[in-house]
Amino acid sequence: MGYDASGIKLSNIEYFPGYAITQHLGLVQGSTVRAKHVGRDFMASLKNIVGGELKGYTELLDESRQEAVDRMVAQARAVGANAVINVRFSTANIAAGAAELLAYGTAVVLEKRG
Amino acid sequence: MGEIIALGIAVILLIVGFVFGSIGQSQHYRSIKIREFRLRRILLFNEKMPPAQYAGQEFTLVCGSVIMGCDYFRQMIAGLKGLFGGRLGSFEAMLDRGRREAILRMKEDAERMGANAIFNVRLETSTLSFSQQGNRKGDKGLACAELMAYGTAWRAPADADANHPQGR
Numbered sequence: 001m002g003y004d005a006s007g008i009k010l011s012n013i014e015y016f017p018g019y020a021i022t023q024h025l026g027l028v029q030g031s032t033v034r035a036k037h038v039g040r041d042f043m044a045s046l047k048n049i050v051g052g053e054l055k056g057y058t059e060l061l062d063e064s065r066q067e068a069v070d071r072m073v074a075q076a077r078a079v080g081a082n083a084v085i086n087v088r089f090s091t092a093n094i095a096a097g098a099a100e101l102l103a104y105g106t107a108v109v110l111e112k113r114g
Numbered sequence: 115m116g117e118i119i120a121l122g123i124a125v126i127l128l129i130v131g132f133v134f135g136s137i138g139q140s141q142h143y144r145s146i147k148i149r150e151f152r153l154r155r156i157l158l159f160n161e162k163m164p165p166a167q168y169a170g171q172e173f174t175l176v177c178g179s180v181i182m183g184c185d186y187f188r189q190m191i192a193g194l195k196g197l198f199g200g201r202l203g204s205f206e207a208m209l210d211r212g213r214r215e216a217i218l219r220m221k222e223d224a225e226r227m228g229a230n231a232i233f234n235v236r237l238e239t240s241t242l243s244f245s246q247q248g249n250r251k252g253d254k255g256l257a258c259a260e261l262m263a264y265g266t267a268w269r270a271p272a273d274a275d276a277n278h279p280q281g282r
Contacts (some may be wrong), residue, residue: 003175010175011266013234015163018170044183044258049127050134051185051208052142053215054258057242058181061260065179087175089264091240099242112170 003069008076009083009110010069016085022109025079029104030071033094034064061101065089068103081107128187135185139207146214153221157231164233164268172269174227178219179262181242182212189257205257212261213237220263229267238262 003010040056047054068089076084087105094100164173184192188204195202216237224232240260 003177005175009173011173012175012236012264013162013164013266016173017164017166017168048183048258049131049186050138051131051183051188052135052138053212054181054183057258057260058179061179061181065177089177089238089262091238091242091260093240093242 003066005069005073005084008073008081010073010087010105011083011085012087012105014086014106016110018113019110020113021085022111023081025076025081025107025109027104028072028075028079028081028084028107029102030068030073030075031100031102032064032067032071033098033100034060034067035098061091061099064099064101065103068101072103072105076105076107079107081109083108083110085110128190131186131188135187138185139211142211142215146211146218149218149222150214153218153225155230156221156224158217158221158235158265159231159233160235160265162234164231164266167271168231168268169271171271172227173266174229175264176220176223176227176229176232176267177262177264178216178221178223179260180212180215180219181258181260182208182215183258184208192257208257209239209259209261212259213239213263216261216263220265224267227267228269230270232265232267235263235265238264 040060044054044056047056072084072087084105084107087103090102092100092102184204188208192202192204195204217235220232220235238261240262242258242260
């Protein structure tokens with residue numbers, strides 16, 4: 001799943017051949033804490049009898065990570081950036097059944113050279 | 115009587131887990147191999163700097179993630195194996211499948227934007243304590259892990275074959 005960043009470029013590298021970073025605008029970050037509903041949880045424990053991918057959880061985490069990215073992108077737009085570079089993801093367990101998804105990066109103004 | 119029923123359920127779960135787990139695993143590996151072959155032209159690097167040939171090309175963040183579980187039978191085998199130590203083949207297979215699946219999803223993402231290389235690939239594994247809350251079986255949680263791969267995909271330079279990064 002590619003992230004829909006609506007106009008803001010995302011990347012996890014910090015050196016871009018053919019582009020120039022004209023302005024650094026500081027760290028931006030977005031996070032979300034999500035839990036799944038009991039029904040999904042129950043289905044997942046059934047699915048785990050036979051193993052394999054737990055699709056319900058995969059979807060849940062994908063949605064949550066997209067939301068974290070959305071919030072990061074909103075911050076970047078607010079400071080007037082057109083790209084977020086050096087994006088990192090991290091996941092933390094808050095409590096049983098809840099996970100925090102965090103995305104952070106550096107907001108910059110990136111321009112094509114020549 | 116109650117114990118016999120409980121034992122019977124456990125045995126049935128083990129058999130179901132073993133049969134369907136094995137079928138699922140071999141089907142998954144077959145699909146992984148086919149897709150890996152189809153996507154072999156997309157190159158992965160975990161170095162940060164794309165070579166100069168990619169100057170000015172489009173790039174984007176691509177990502178693939180999957181949560182893999184381990185079937186009931188293999189979990190039990192791993193539990194027994196854990197008493198003696200050594201390799202836990204069940205979990206090795208689970209993580210291997212998950213990681214290859216995550217990389218494939220990332221590559222499929224890159225393919226959609228017409229990229230031919232992904233730089234700064236990072237692989238992450240996290241365990242999620244999704245289990246305790248919904249698990250009716252008590253202390254044992256789900257054996258599951260999230261495998262995630264992400265990187266920056268770059269669109270091929272105009273003269274892709276001549277400037278192929280492998281030919282540097």
